Amino acid sequence: MKFERPFLNPVPPTAGTSLYAELMANVAGLPNDELFAQMIVSQTGGIGALPPGLGLDEAAFAALLLRHFPGMQLVVRHAGQIADPRALERDDVLALLLEHRAFKDGSEEWMAEIVTAACMASDHLWQDLGLWSRTFLSQLMTQNFPTLAAKNIHDMKWKKFLYKQLCEKEGINACRAPSCQVCTDYLKCFGPEE
Numbered sequence: 001m002k003f004e005r006p007f008l009n010p011v012p013p014t015a016g017t018s019l020y021a022e023l024m025a026n027v028a029g030l031p032n033d034e035l036f037a038q039m040i041v042s043q044t045g046g047i048g049a050l051p052p053g054l055g056l057d058e059a060a061f062a063a064l065l066l067r068h069f070p071g072m073q074l075v076v077r078h079a080g081q082i083a084d085p086r087a088l089e090r091d092d093v094l095a096l097l098l099e100h101r102a103f104k105d106g107s108e109e110w111m112a113e114i115v116t117a118a119c120m121a122s123d124h125l126w127q128d129l130g131l132w133s134r135t136f137l138s139q140l141m142t143q144n145f146p147t148l149a150a151k152n153i154h155d156m157k158w159k160k161f162l163y164k165q166l167c168e169k170e171g172i173n174a175c176r177a178p179s180c181q182v183c184t185d186y187l188k189c190f191g192p193e194e
């Protein structure tokens with residue numbers, strides 16, 4: 001499934017007057033609370049590319065809300081199940097992330113599904129996730145998928161990096177240049193993600 005929605009630069013909402021403030025007033029104090037709050041605020045505000053429920057099914061999203069923001073009431077209208085022509089690609093991205101999960105908190109599984117959903121969209125990954133900056137995505141990757149994040153030693157763009165990992169796993173070299181240093185696509189892989 002491809003989520004195509006014009007991207008608007010996420011702007012942190014004004015504290016105290018927003019859904020963000022409400023979410024943060026109800027946080028459980030668990031890993032990923034803040035990252036989930038940013039994504040929920042962006043998604044409900046039409047920012048980023050995640051669908052309602054952040055790409056999780058209804059039961060999983062309800063469980064996420066209950067665990068990370070207990071006491072928070074939020075009605076989200078999920079779309080019905082539709083055929084996904086990119087199901088195999090999704091499965092590959094999800095498996096890659098889960099293979100590297102930190103096993104420190106159960107929410108890593110939800111995070112893997114959410115990141116996978118955002119990978120199906122077309123902007124930078126942090127933008128598609130509705131995070132407020134790339135720094136939060138680097139934090140997300142390091143916290144949830146540390147061994148994978150540690151492989152990104154040259155700070156490649158995160159979506160490019162994930163797909164390159166998949167190619168390498170399959171023994172495919174999709175790069176036309178012998179090395180990144182002499183590649184004409186260098187900026188597509190390593191340029192600023194703004």
Ligand code: SF4
Nearest residue numbers: 175179180183186189
């Ligand atoms: S910069 Fe070029 S060689 Fe390096 S990963 Fe990107 S496409 Fe491949």
